[in-house]
Amino acid sequence: MIGRLQGTLVEKQAPDIVLDVNGVGYEVQMPLTSFYELPELDQQALIYTHFVVREDAQLLYGFISKQERALFRLLIKANGVGPKLALTILSGMTSAEFVGCVERDDIATLVKLPGVGKKTAERLLVEMRDKLKSLLDASTAGGNEFKLQSNFTPEPVANTAEEDAIAALLALGYKPAQASRAVSAVMTEGMDSETLIKAALKSML
Incomplete structure (x- = not known):
């Protein structure tokens, strides 16, 4: 089991990154809420990981x-x-926002995420209520407030900001037309790709 990685961030294309750890490049998929918190390329990064083994692939989530x-x-x-789907959920909203949805029984917000139908949202609300209580209690006992901070620094603007944003939304399960409309609706001159992705996601909730 790979529990965490610390190394140099050498590639960064939402929602995927490559982290160089002592000469080994680990491909990692991250929810966008975590992706926003990453440092600049060629900087050191520490991420906590979950390793998934399937018949056709071995995947790392960070x-x-x-x-x-x-x-x-x-x-x-x-x-x-x-x-x-879990990656998509945590890309569309922060951990704190998801907890808020569960506490409020907010099905309407959850079903706006791609892949989350009404039945899935209803099951999530029921199944996650008690599980989240245990998680929140453990977090409080450990002195950690269960929320995601937003202190990321946008990267310099690239000419491919619009294409990068659309590609990231497609990777999360949004349909091409939906992704294109959302990005076009919020895009303004000078926006970097990370800010654009974040604004597009927020506009669809």
Whole structure:
């Protein structure tokens, strides 16, 4: 089991990164809420990981905090939720926002995420309620507030910001037309790709 990685961030194309650890490049998929918190390329990064072994692939998922990884692990235990859908959920909203949805029984917000139908949202609310209580209690006892901070520094603007944003949304399960409309609706001159992705996701909730 690979529990965490620390190394140099050598590639960064949402939602995927490559982390160079002592000469070995680890490909890692991250929810965008964690992706936003990463440093610049060629800087050191520490991420907490969850390793998934399938018949056709071995996949690493990365998170900026242990709390977000813990929520991911709870999500993939829920009926009908696999790693890809869990990644999409945690990309569309922060951990704190997801907890808020569960506390408020907010089905309407959850069903706006790709792959989350009404039945899946209802199951999530029921199954996650008690699990989240245990997670929140453990987080409080450990002195850690269960929320994701937003202190990322946008990268310099690239000419491919729009294409990068659309590609990231497609990777999360949004349909091409939906992704293109969302990006076009929020894009303004000078926006970098990370800010654009974040704004597009927020506009669809």
